[in-house]
Amino acid sequence: MGRSRISVIAAMLAAASLLTAGCGQGLLDGGSNSGGDEGPITLGMLIPQSGSEAAIGPYMKNAAQxxxxxxxGKGGVxxxxxxxxxxxxxxxxxxxxAGANKLVTEGIKVSVGGYCSGATLPTLPVFGKANIPMIIPAANSQELVDQHLKHVFLINGTGTQQATAAMAWMTKQGATSVALVHDNTSxxxxxxxxTQKLLDEAGGPETAILEAVTPKESDYSANIHNILAKKPDxxxxxxxxxxxxxxxxxxxxxxxxxxVMVGDGAVSEKLAEIAGGDAAEGVYATMTQTPETLQGAEAWIAAYKKKFNADPGPYxxxxxxxxxxxxxxxxxxxxxxxxxVxxxxxxxxxxxxxxxxxxxxADHTLSTGGFQILVVKSGKFALQDALK
Structure with a gap:
């Protein structure tokens, strides 16, 4: 299955050091622009800076910057x-x-944002009409893929890949009855x-209940009652x-x-704060790589911390x-x-x-680099299983 993550990161860092050299083959070769444009090349990033998911925005903005x-610093593009x-x-x-239209009018050449799938989906036609390629770092609903749009590329694992990882971990843990709980967003x-479809097909754990909750509520007692009535483990x-x-x-x-296990959209220290330390301890998560679980990324993490005086976070x-x-x-x-492009x-x-x-x-999704299992330890998510 290729090189280890350490060697991949080492190759990435080595590549960065060579990008200004060579014969016009690297990222930062300073070659000519056949389009004849002048001035900076503008990239656009849509992220949550307000609302309930605003805690994720700074991580993505800072890392992109x-x-x-x-x-x-190496000469640009x-x-x-x-x-x-x-x-x-x-x-x-x-x-x-509204944000996507604003970025289009500001002349961006590539979109490099997208966290919530429900917010990313309606921006696809906006960027598509302007012929702006989208490199989506976080949003990963299969609906983004199923539209087969030429300008859309996902660099996070897909919903199908996440569901497969979830089923594998439930089976590995010996689960017999699973409650699947969602918020009706895409x-x-x-x-x-x-995940329900995979469980039903696999002949392993059964789906006890598929329960939908209303987002932004404070009391989920009715949903909790429905879940516990089915006695899931x-x-x-x-x-x-x-x-x-x-x-x-x-x-x-x-x-x-x-x-209890959560999807990648819930991977945040805020989850443990809201749940309470004892309640969150031992909660699993299906998640792609995070800074905490990346081997060999110490120099990159140090550079982030030095620049922003903060730790990098999910995405x-x-x-x-x-x-x-x-x-x-x-x-x-x-x-x-x-x-x-x-x-x-x-x-x-x-x-x-x-x-x-x-x-x-062919669907513009990752061919490798899927999901891993994290677990909450002392209020923080840590690697539990790489699912290799």
Whole structure:
């Protein structure tokens, strides 16, 4: 299955040191731009800067800016500087569309944002109409993939991949009856339904209940009652950390003693804060790589901390890689023309990222670098199982 993560990161760092050298083959070769444009090349990033998921926004923005600054420090792309423009999507569809239109009018060449799938989905036609390639670092609903849009590329694992990892871990843990709980958003319901389908087909743990909750509530006692009435020994929450923390706390208060697992949208220290330390301890999560679980990334983490005086968090490494990939594609295209950049992204083969050497599938998803299992220990998520 290729190189270890340590060697991949070492290759990525080595590649970064060589990007300004060579014969026009690297990311930062300073070659000419066939499009004839002048001034900075602008990348756009839609992230939650307000609303219940706002805690994730700074991680992604800071990491993207770190990549921009590093690239500019080595000469930029096609002899031009990169510039990052950020807009708030609040994990809300209407806000996201307004933000996307704003970024289009500001002349971005590639979109490198997207956290909540429900907010990212309605921006696809906005960027598509403007022929702006989208490198999506976090949002991963299968609905993003199933539209088969040429300008959309995901560098996080998909909903199908996450559901597969969830089922594998439930089976490994000896679960017999599973409650799948979602919030009716595209991302959350997609994972829950796909997990249910896999469980029903596998002949292993059975689905005790598929329960939908209303987001942004404070009392989930009716949902808790429905779940506990089915007597599951495993609960999988596929929504975000705000509701997830409350559901975990209320499950434990109601006497539930079984295992709890959350999806990648709930991976935040805020989950443990909301649930309460004792209630959150031992909670599992399906998640792609995080800074804490990346072997060999100490220098990158130190650079982030030095620049922002804070630790990187979930999706910071994916946001960092999204900018690097955008710069690589523009360089290979020799232009910021949307069609040429899309063709360059489709041709990527082995570009070093934190998730491993990148090669897109025909659906513009990761061919390798899927999900792992995290567990809450002392209020923080730590690696439990790499599922290799």
């Amino acid at each position: 770190l990549a921009v600054d590093e690239i500019n 096609l002899g031009r500087k990169l510039e990052l423009k950020v807009a708030d999507d609040a994990c809300d569809a209407q806000t996201a569309v 991302y959350s319901k997609d994972i829950a339904v796909r 495993f609960v999988y929450w596929t929504g975000y950390f705000q509701e997830g923390g409350l559901i975990i706390r209320q499950l434990r208060q109601a006497g539930y003693k079984g295992s 910071s490494n994916q946001a960092y890689d999204g900018v690097r990939l955008a710069a690589e594609a523009i360089t290979k295209a020799g232009s910021t023309d949307g069609d040429k 899309i063709a360059a992204l489709e041709a990527v083969d082995g570009f070093p990222m934190f998730s491993g050497p990148l090669k897109f599938t």
